[in-house]
Amino acid sequence: MDVSALEKKIMDDQAAGMKPFAVIATAGTTNTGSIDPLNEIADLCEKHNIWLHVDGAYGASILASSKYKSLMSGISRSDSITWDAHKWLMQTYSCSVVLAKDKQQLKNCFSTRPEYLKDAETDEEHINYWDLGPELTRPARSLKLWVTLQALGTNAVGEVIEHGVQLAEWAEDEIKKHNHWEIVCPAQLAIVNFRYAPPGLSDQELDSLNKRISQEMVTNGYATVLTTQLNGKTVLRICAIHPDTTEDEIRNTVQLLSNIARSLNEKKVFF
The missing domain is CATH 3.40.640.10 (Type I PLP-dependent aspartate aminotransferase-like (Major domain))
Incomplete structure (x- = not known):
């Protein structure tokens, strides 16, 4: 505000x-x-x-x-x-x-x-x-x-909250390792917003591509990563609050997203 x-x-x-x-x-x-x-x-x-x-x-x-x-x-x-x-x-x-x-x-x-x-x-x-x-x-x-x-106890509940914050930070760290991904809103309070933005695509095409990435990820079943709208753009959103989710699982989620994104972009099947 x-x-x-x-x-x-x-x-x-x-x-x-x-x-x-x-x-x-x-x-x-x-x-x-x-x-x-x-x-x-x-x-x-x-x-x-x-x-x-x-x-x-x-x-x-x-x-x-x-x-x-x-x-x-x-x-x-x-x-x-x-x-x-x-x-x-x-x-x-x-x-x-x-x-x-x-x-x-x-x-x-x-x-x-x-x-x-x-x-x-x-x-x-x-x-x-x-x-x-x-x-x-x-x-x-x-x-x-x-x-x-x-x-x-309140200490254990606090640790669950802190783990969620850490999961989002791990997700952001992993996203930055992959080509053509951009952080739209950095990790905060267990949430990170990002999108796949390879060169040569219009804003409308990027929106369609990221929506399709989400759909393919949900169909895969490994993790549910949905889209939202920020500043008129379709972006992906990870909200990582499950106390049993591990660092490996959150990094694997990002790696799978990257594989899906690259495959869709190469095949141009998102239009």
Whole structure:
């Protein structure tokens, strides 16, 4: 996020008689693992009295790592955070968390007192979760995360996170060893974006080629490497978060991608 552009937009809206009330920053995008400048955005929100929400659905799990949690500097200054444990904390879908600095804010938004719940009301020492979110009845989603943390411990969970970061770095290192590959977005938060870009092909042809590489890789079955769009280009994306994946497996994945890419380009079968 461009903080200068953000402040200009806030001031333009205020000058037009509008009242900006919330800024949503990102702590680790699902596409690239990018992190917004959280401290600078927090400064701006405090200056203009604006609610700061941080979307940490994927990337906030890096906070479990003692080695990398400093990447999230400033996230504690947010008013609320979303965090999906099913993305990087080895949980089955769904296991999402909303953290709010002031619990009363959630109650102000979601608490209801219908007559059929009067007898179920409790005092402040006990929590009725229907007061804190839009669902009245819900499954015990938090139980599976609690069991994981109790069984493994936070140190082991942190090691899993750090292993994912290392896997992406190994993938980037291997990609750089092969001809005609380019890193579109470097390894960060277990994600690396790249594409095969041999000379002599148009942008449209390169997009078609990389899409076909992904299709052939999925058909092969060794690994699932899908495409995404960055700056108008079709690129390949590795998101390496499986705790059992090895360095050899991640390097073999890149080598297989390179073999597929070279074969497709030589045969010109991707058009």
